[in-house]
Amino acid sequence: MAFKTLDDLLAQGVESRHVLVRSDFNVPLDKDGNITDPGRITSSLPTIKALVDGGAKVILTAHLGRPKGEVNEKYSLAPVAEALSEALGQYVALAGDVVGEDAHERANGLNDGDVLLVENVRFDPRETSKDEAERGAFADELVSLAADNGAFVSDGFGVVHRAQTSVYDVAKRLPAFAGKLVEKEVNTLAAVAKNPESPYVVVLGGAKVSDKLGVIEALAGKADHVIIGGGMCYTLLAAQGYDVQNSLLQEDQIDNCKELLERFGDKIVLPVDLVAASEFAADAEHKVVGLDGIPEGWESLDIGPESVKKFGEVIAKSKTVFWNGPMGVFEMDAFSNGTKGVAQAIIDATKNNGSFTVVGGGDSAASVRRLGLDEDGFSHISTGGGASLEFLEGKELPGVSILEA
Numbered sequence: 001m002a003f004k005t006l007d008d009l010l011a012q013g014v015e016s017r018h019v020l021v022r023s024d025f026n027v028p029l030d031k032d033g034n035i036t037d038p039g040r041i042t043s044s045l046p047t048i049k050a051l052v053d054g055g056a057k058v059i060l061t062a063h064l065g066r067p068k069g070e071v072n073e074k075y076s077l078a079p080v081a082e083a084l085s086e087a088l089g090q091y092v093a094l095a096g097d098v099v100g101e102d103a104h105e106r107a108n109g110l111n112d113g114d115v116l117l118v119e120n121v122r123f124d125p126r127e128t129s130k131d132e133a134e135r136g137a138f139a140d141e142l143v144s145l146a147a148d149n150g151a152f153v154s155d156g157f158g159v160v161h162r163a164q165t166s167v168y169d170v171a172k173r174l175p176a177f178a179g180k181l182v183e184k185e186v187n188t189l190a191a192v193a194k195n196p197e198s199p200y201v202v203v204l205g206g207a208k209v210s211d212k213l214g215v216i217e218a219l220a221g222k223a224d225h226v227i228i229g230g231g232m233c234y235t236l237l238a239a240q241g242y243d244v245q246n247s248l249l250q251e252d253q254i255d256n257c258k259e260l261l262e263r264f265g266d267k268i269v270l271p272v273d274l275v276a277a278s279e280f281a282a283d284a285e286h287k288v289v290g291l292d293g294i295p296e297g298w299e300s301l302d303i304g305p306e307s308v309k310k311f312g313e314v315i316a317k318s319k320t321v322f323w324n325g326p327m328g329v330f331e332m333d334a335f336s337n338g339t340k341g342v343a344q345a346i347i348d349a350t351k352n353n354g355s356f357t358v359v360g361g362g363d364s365a366a367s368v369r370r371l372g373l374d375e376d377g378f379s380h381i382s383t384g385g386g387a388s389l390e391f392l393e394g395k396e397l398p399g400v401s402i403l404e405a
């Protein structure tokens, strides 16, 4: 992929120039607003540091959660500004607004090497508007923060699959470059998307069932095996006639799943046992059951040990693995074994088989760290879930295409 990169911008020189950077700071927060996994902040540092070292006046834009176009303190980037200051070893100021008076005053007042973060871009409804004129007006205001001779660096890989203002429209208005994270992600994932060494195993889980059913179809055409666990598998199990009780289920997709199983049944690998729970709670009563053994009114919150073994055997023979989505509710200890076991099998395949292994997805990446697994055990951990999936499906990423020279 031919796009201009941060190195091209640095070669031009950034001293005293305003550089607008789109980062991905959409970190998970606990109910008290503490960051539970700083992975995305850590991943953003190389680009920011390089700009600071070059003497740029750095203006960061990012979103957090889904404030739906309204200012909402709950989704303020304040915890990010604090964590970023610490990680960077330099004070990062947070503007009180996105493109208002405070953001402009602070942007104008930046010295060379200073870093400013403006508030959550999704506080402005125009960020995600479908109307190009609305997004354009917002883009003009964002770009005006970068004064004359500004530049744009796209480094939020987690959002490059979205044609949103701070990702896409600003790139049309300023000289635009791929940041170090976007460059690394795209190059690494391109290797998997173009010619994955066979056997190519895709492991899917997580909660966003509707998002991901299309993904199964797209990837089943390319992969040798598609392993499915997590919240996604229950609609497929229901399509096979099992009573999944209160487990996550997308009833309107059962027919689609039947069709998927008919077309790709020989590639799709499903669980053979489950961990059923009396309710969705960390201390719920729970037990390992067969596929037809979920007690009435219970729900399945993890795959069982026989499934881990079965999935592990397929993974052990792989030469390429792409994994998106936890196998169960890994945030609760009682339901974390499926995710832990599958992640460990992928780590083992990397080491023992020379398999090229990629983890994609905010929660999947967070689960690796939370479960105390070795991050270096994978070939690549992507910061983007949706973005990495869409890329591997062969879809165009608007935030990347717009950077292409």
Ligand code: ADP
Residues within 6 Å of the ligand: 205, 206, 207, 208, 230, 231, 232, 248, 300, 301, 302, 324, 325, 326, 327, 328, 329, 330, 331, 360, 361, 362, 363, 364, 365, 385, 386
């Ligand atoms: P990613 O961010 O890696 O793309 P998702 O956001 O799609 O993944 O899904 C992650 C969430 O899926 C986790 O919070 C996990 O608790 C949830 N999950 C996994 N299995 C189940 C299940 N059986 N029932 C309910 N939630 C589940």
Ligand code: MG
Residues within 6 Å of the ligand: 361, 362, 363, 385
């Ligand atoms: Mg997620």
